[in-house]
Amino acid sequence: MAREKTRYVCQQCGAQAMQWSGQCSDCGAWNSMEAQADPGGGSRTSRRTASAARDAARRVQILSDVSEDLVPRMASGMPEFDRVLGGGFVPGGVVLIGGDPGIGKSTLLLQVLAQMQAATPTLYVTGEESPSQVALRARRLGLPRLDLPVLAETGVEDILAAAVASRPGLLVIDSIQTLHSSALESAAGSVSQLRESAAQLVHYAKRENCCIVIVGHVTKEGAIAGPRVLEHMVDTVLYFEHDVGSRYRVVRAVKNRFGAVNELGVFSMEAAGLREVANPSAIFLSGHSSPVPGSAVTVTRQGSRPLLVEVQALVDRAQSGNPRRVTQGTDGSRLAMLIAVLNRHGGVSLADQDVFANVVGGMRIQETAADLPLLLAAVSSLRGRPLPERTVIFGEVGLAGEIRPVQQGEERLREASKQGFQRAIVPAANRPRRGVRLGLHVDAVERLEQAVAAARDAD
Structure with a gap:
């Protein structure tokens, strides 16, 4: 039986090496290299079967034969948020949203779920709060609907199993840094866990035609924590911005495969949550x-x-x-x-x-x-x-x-x-x-x- 190989992954930048070293050669971080089993090390896992190769060949399409039918979008119920998304949520799309702590990411998404629940099955997955804490915030916001499905779970495999059973049209993950996959031994929030968790979520979204919104923590520099590959894997990247001491919030699109980049929506933080600003110029x-x-x-x-x-x-x-x-x-x-x-x-x-x-x-x-x-x-x-x-x-x-x-x-x-x-x-x-x-x-x-x-x- 082939011996399983081990690789070492930097927890700061995601660089890989075949042997351990005290300092990452790519980003220069110290003591950031962690051992990880190489899934492609064995001959059995690295060799594709003939049937899989034939199946992949059958899926090849000519671009001119692909249907040009417009993909139906799902309105969020908040026109300012729909503007940033390019017209609404796209089935099968993956949206990554980041911002400073307490800026209103979870509040905005909870309001969106309450607006969409009547027309689209939804599921809110929280890895940072209990269901009772989510219910407390929903009542404080005075949401019109409180019959929202909520799941407190951090295991990616368990989350996807629940999604397969309930088949939501919109799945919210709050947040990606709290998730972990049983296929890896590293701690939640590490580079390898972020990459594996995001890969499974993206694969599920494309396979089941489900829109997934992922909340990401940010570093002190304001960038989304984790490897840059996380932003490359998703379809849309949104950032919450605000001036310190101001009640106004700006949601800006820095990447969008389904709409214009640098689009923004303006909101005002009130006691009852985020409210859209009708005349942003003022x-x-x-x-x-x-x-x-x-x-x-x-x-x-x-x-x-x-x-x-x-x-x-x-x-x-x-x-x-x-x-x-x-x-x-x-x-x-x-x-x-x-x-x-x-x-x-x-x-x-x-x-x-x-x-x-x-x-x-x-x-x-x-x-x-x-x-x-x-x-x-x-x-x-x-x-x-x-x-x-x-x-x-x-x-x-x-x-x-x-x-x-x-x-x-x-x-x-x-x-x-x-x-x-x-x-x-x-x-x-x-x-x-x-x-x-x-x-x-x-x-x-x-x-x-x-x-x-x-x-x-x-x-």
Whole structure:
């Protein structure tokens, strides 16, 4: 009989080695290598039978012969959550959702299950709470239905056996770090257990056409704990985000095989759980009683949704020979580059000034449309003169001082007009087409110096 082989797996990054070492050669972690039986070590397990090979050959399909019928989606009962998912849950899809402790992951999923229970069989599997604790939270939230099937279990094989018996259309696992498989001897939460548990859940979802939502813990850096392969195995990855001390929560899609990435849904944490925010643009605007220097409003694209966001800048004389560039919600290195462009092509020097930039509401802007409003806010703060009231600004700033267009410019202007804005400073290429009426006075600029002059002259 063939001798069983042993491999050593790093519990930090998932790297494998044939012999033990004190330090992982891939990630450098110490004392993280644990022994694990190699399922492919024996000749019997590694050799495929002829019948299995023939069965695999019969499953090969020509892409043109595959049916193009649309996969029916299951509505969650919360339009904001459906937006992030790309229109609802997809049967057979696997969704991984992560976020800080206490941010509202379990609360949101419990509310979704209560909304869907009438139309779709569901099952809530908890590895961190008892059924009585789940019932206590459901009553506190005032859920419309309390006849939700709940299972307190951490064994993957037992969970899948219960799922086969009840055949739910939506299965929630809270959380993946508490699960363990009897096929492995390592502790729950280890890399090998996470990989094996996720693999069995994904296999069940595809075989039974069941949608599975997996809750994942996050590390102190904000990433989902465990190997990166966990995010590659699932179909959709969602992250809960929030500003410390704020009651607003943002659910963002960073991966979605069935919809747009970077899509987001906005919720408000109330005593009765998470409530959808009907007008997200309003929460990202400070609503000053009078115009203040250093504040500019821009329109950012988050997935398929345009959002109005306030960008703030504070410029103050540097107290040392090394001026600071501090950002929150934007890229700090890009701010330093934009300040150099402003000096060279805008005629405004900030070389001896500290510059602090912030995006209101804890929003993070990664697109270049915030370049122009950020610079004009900095100029406004430096001169102590507010930008024109009810003015929206967007545009990318190039190294040569040109104002480059951004995507969906007309849709951004339409959203600004809907929110009551009256003026806009935008790239010339984003000027509305002839005949399109938006109710805005549009200043279309081609150069940075023109944008600075337009902001000053429009006052």
